[in-house]
Amino acid sequence: SRPSMGRALEYFYTASEQCVPGGPHFSYSYYIGVAGIVSSVAMLCATFLYTHTLSGMRYRRVFIVTTLLRCLAGCSDFWIVKRWNVAMGISDSVAYLLGEAIFEPVVGMLGYIPAVALISKIVSPGMESSVYAFMAGTYNFGSLTASLGGELIYETAGVVTSGEQQCDFSGLATLVMICHVALPTVFTLGFVWLIPDALQTESLLKEEKEGDGIAKFE
Numbered sequence: 001s002r003p004s005m006g007r008a009l010e011y012f013y014t015a016s017e018q019c020v021p022g023g024p025h026f027s028y029s030y031y032i033g034v035a036g037i038v039s040s041v042a043m044l045c046a047t048f049l050y051t052h053t054l055s056g057m058r059y060r061r062v063f064i065v066t067t068l069l070r071c072l073a074g075c076s077d078f079w080i081v082k083r084w085n086v087a088m089g090i091s092d093s094v095a096y097l098l099g100e101a102i103f104e105p106v107v108g109m110l111g112y113i114p115a116v117a118l119i120s121k122i123v124s125p126g127m128e129s130s131v132y133a134f135m136a137g138t139y140n141f142g143s144l145t146a147s148l149g150g151e152l153i154y155e156t157a158g159v160v161t162s163g164e165q166q167c168d169f170s171g172l173a174t175l176v177m178i179c180h181v182a183l184p185t186v187f188t189l190g191f192v193w194l195i196p197d198a199l200q201t202e203s204l205l206k207e208e209k210e211g212d213g214i215a216k217f218e
Helices: 006-014 028-053 058-083 092-122 129-155 171-192
Strands: none
Touching: 006 028, 006 058, 006 129, 006 171, 028 092, 058 092, 058 171, 129 171
């Protein structure tokens, strides 16, 4: 549900003045090194934030809240690509750290924690390793599909990141809004009713008195 514009954004953030006049022009040491360290610290802080803010909510409400927050987080790239941060007097480096390096990882972790907790609550005893392997495979497949799908989308839309042609990022902002904000929000909220409306402290399994005796989802 979230085709990735990551490759196109990477070119946009690190492109030269000739390619993107007036653009961010981040060095790779800043884009990968500084931002990566800040992002790791932000995700660590997110675990403490979740414990004190969202851990007492019901699963369904948590997913609604984190989905809306991810919608706002997806707007951070849109804000920079449109150069609105410059118009407001905020430098690209500060805007990128606040959005991509801090807010997005924090929101991603806030959504990851309840998802893992929910799955751990509904796994039948003895099936933990199989479910974890299935989750890892599904996640990797989804990430690859999102990456390849995103590249196909932005190339089809006419976004030119490098090569002999002049760079063209004119359609990137619209693609970010559609792929990083609209699609994941619509898909997630559209299926949130499948999430049990139970407290995170409640048990979601019941033991079958008859049959195979395997714990079933209640």
